[in-house]
Amino acid sequence: MNADFGAPKEHAGGLQQRRALYQPRLPPCLQGPTVRAEYGDATTTIDPSCAHVLAQAFPNTFGQPLVSFVAPADAAAEERPPIRVGVVFSGRQSPGGHNVVWGLHDALKAYNPQSVLYGFVGGTEGLFANKTLEITDDVLASYKNQGGFDLLGRSIDQIRTTKQVSSAMATCHSLNLDGLVIIGGVTSNSDAAQLAETLIQNNCKTKVVGVPVSLNGDLKNQFVETTVGFDTVCKVNSQLVSNVCLDAISAGKYYYFVRLMGRKASHVAFECALQSHPNMLILGEEVALSKLTLMEIINKICDGVQARAELGKYHGVLVIPEGLIESIPEMYALIQEINILHNNNVPVAEMSSQLSPWAAALFQFLPPFIRRELLLHQESDNSAQLSQIDTEQLLAHLVETEMIKRTKEGRYKGRKFSSVCHFFGYQARGSIPSNFDCDYAYALGRISLHMIAAGLTGYMATVANLKDPVDKWRCAAAPLTAMMSLKRHLRGPGAIPIGKPSIHPSPIDLKGKAYELLREKASSFLLDDFYRTPGGIQFEGPGSDAKPITLTIENQDYVGDIEILKECLSKGALGRSSRRPSVPCYQ
């Protein structure tokens, strides 16, 4: 019987409705109406050389202690006054965001049923304009464990300018908020730190709490193991990459150039490559470290295409991160010049004429579609709008040109190179969240309430031990300033920190075990086609509790899991070195 359409009417919604009934698992310390807070030593910043700048910029919130939450010895005795909280989505939509609101709501009502939760409608613009929706059980009913940020929406994703900060403060005053919960990634949490400090300086009682929600997976540090949404987005994208791998090998005629959303750091691309084993992967971090130029990257890809052609293979899959373009030194310099022009409010039409001669020459070398895309910009931080730059098309275009050149020069004798380009981004971030993201987000939501109740401000809700089952999770609040640092103008020991303190995206650890194992397999991935099929997200049955590979691997004590990764990388998933049987194809 068709479960979606033949089932009783109350089940007409199928999976979506069944997901609404999923009850996130809770770590033991969060199961009651209160927690006991344990205060650790004072924290400092990740980068000690920035400590004095941070101490100056954040006189009230720098150096706060780490706070751990444990189950209280006795919950009944305390008096718990009602609490008024506002919550805002400030960042690209990420699966699980709704569960933060749900967890916050449930904790708030368990703490004191008279408590009130306001959601800001339309993201930060709703915060500035004081446009609220009171979050109730009824309102939440259809958003539990669902994707998108459509309960409240999002807009400009920044609380930064003087006007924005004072509007936000006015709203906090006007609603008499005890707490404001800001859901977002690195930039939103940097803004949260600033807002927390400003509110104290202005005697506003509202406590500011950040929650790490970002598909990019780049908000990662000594306190934060991963962000809400990263697991789901990697699962959806890994399936899609795996599908194009099978498509490529089935017809044997196209190279697929796949760009994955994830901003500047390459975590999503890296995780998806670990899961699905495409032929080539170029990480922004590698390019930045080796200072590879655009033409060096093109030649590297062409060499791969040529090596495969010698094996009679005219198909393949290349995965790149959204932010690759910014990691290429000459493109970075060009983008920086454009960003400065944006900051100086130079109209787009005049930009190309105001570039330096060097940048103008590079700009003119690029195909027209890339030129147009480079001039777009990101409202939230005035940076290039990476999701709109078709880097995969730029690479495919230049690789084709180079392969034609090599053919003419007699250096390449294989069949014509053909490509198909994909950008996987928008179609993943609206996905129904995985069980892991549902649990993690809901727990963070509940922690946020306890942070406000404990009077903490300028903190982020965190959960450690995420690789373990939920009953081993450790809940805490980490000072936002302890995650902040300054940019450095030059690399190396003599480099001077510059700019405004902020939480910076954490890059892939190129010295880490996962990267080392992946790179050991690079030439085999390139030539052997042992594509792996991780499959789509499963909500029931044995696969439903899977987590990102890197989450388990990057904990170095956990040797068992590294062995599993090694095995996963050294074999196709069905236990042979290639899925294809003995007879070579298409030769």
Next chain:
Amino acid sequence: MNADFGAPKEHAGGLQQRRALYQPRLPPCLQGPTVRAEYGDATTTIDPSCAHVLAQAFPNTFGQPLVSFVAPADAAAEERPPIRVGVVFSGRQSPGGHNVVWGLHDALKAYNPQSVLYGFVGGTEGLFANKTLEITDDVLASYKNQGGFDLLGRSIDQIRTTKQVSSAMATCHSLNLDGLVIIGGVTSNSDAAQLAETLIQNNCKTKVVGVPVSLNGDLKNQFVETTVGFDTVCKVNSQLVSNVCLDAISAGKYYYFVRLMGRKASHVAFECALQSHPNMLILGEEVALSKLTLMEIINKICDGVQARAELGKYHGVLVIPEGLIESIPEMYALIQEINILHNNNVPVAEMSSQLSPWAAALFQFLPPFIRRELLLHQESDNSAQLSQIDTEQLLAHLVETEMIKRTKEGRYKGRKFSSVCHFFGYQARGSIPSNFDCDYAYALGRISLHMIAAGLTGYMATVANLKDPVDKWRCAAAPLTAMMSLKRHLRGPGAIPIGKPSIHPSPIDLKGKAYELLREKASSFLLDDFYRTPGGIQFEGPGSDAKPITLTIENQDYVGDIEILKECLSKGALGRSSRRPSVPCYQ
């Protein structure tokens, strides 16, 4: 615990490995080593006016009876000589294709363990060149219930020219084949009919059997309810469409223009719209029927954008089929002219100068990227390569131009129109097949063997009652010629059939119940945003047996299911008319 990486090593492959263990369910008649064939009356063609042409073209295979298969009264008595069979993938890769080979293999070995199955490596090119891989249990092990066509690959997807047909015949002779199983869609099965006839005429003993495998869902007629792969591809694409719907409403700033693979007929787009409720859907069949011009379509979309802007909505999702471009009358005429130039081997560089003045004018009006794409062509049938024509980008480009025009003329006063374009095709057709496609494909594979054993040629393996549980499925063999007809030069009763007989893609039934219900909801879909989240494919638990909606709906006796569809269409899946609560957003 991470089920993929923390589980015992023998489970390192996770979902992929678990899928390999899935055993397809079998209808009762296929559970033994033999079946009993029941012969019905002689068949004729769908279109009686073509009967004489078909009778002439297929003197040996036209008018054969429908054959039903039932469980034999007593299987033990018969003698069963070993059978030699070849199998070839001839058509775009479609989830479930591997299970046809698996079912065929299992039935062949159950029939007589000395039987042999050859797979042609590299699709039809492997058939012509006699490049084989013997299919054994070992070879199959890692391809059971897996996506792609990578067990054997595919190439040009046609057996049509004299040279191709005689090469195929030579291979059948050389391998001494009792049967050849051709796995594909409308064009491959038309070729199968022709090959069957030619082999009889040349005294070749090989029986030719077609199997309906095609993601397009357009091989649909009195004998065939759906094709293998359609269910999976619709499920993957519905999820992706639903994800962009949630993405659209979350940020409220983009229109997503989504083109779905599926060739000329709009089944995939239609099914996905029934599942996910995007704001707008334009079917090729509607456009062809109403003879809508390109600019009429653009105006229709712009009116939708404008109506939504009046409600303060600046986001939306438009779904179109891959084949839309061919359904627009003036574009169809242009494409026909280009196809004729291809058939006359006119070089691509000279084509635009050889178009008629009328077609040349239209060609020049189109943006350069579309001009280039229109000149590509499909090897299998010399038609336009629809997957390579970015119709969604053409529409987005023209809608933007029109909205700017309306703004200048003061007819539109809303915010700037912004779009993001997607083509969902390659990333869906490589998916792991759904349980339904696994079962259906495996059954068709087993039926194919029984057809060859019964000496049937020029037939297609079929299963009826697919909407019911597997134990109610009815297995049969239908003559390919009974599905064939001629094209008509003009519409209406006086129209003369022309061209070569073939199986034509079946369009959406614009008089059917499903279409009627969808259209009743069109204006509500446009304005109310009650997006539905069908979710990705589930392999275990209550959602794992879901089937395409249209499969259940188009059976008119099945009123219960129509009620469910009505409910599904009249509500967001969580039981409210819109997921968004009372406060309107972004106003």
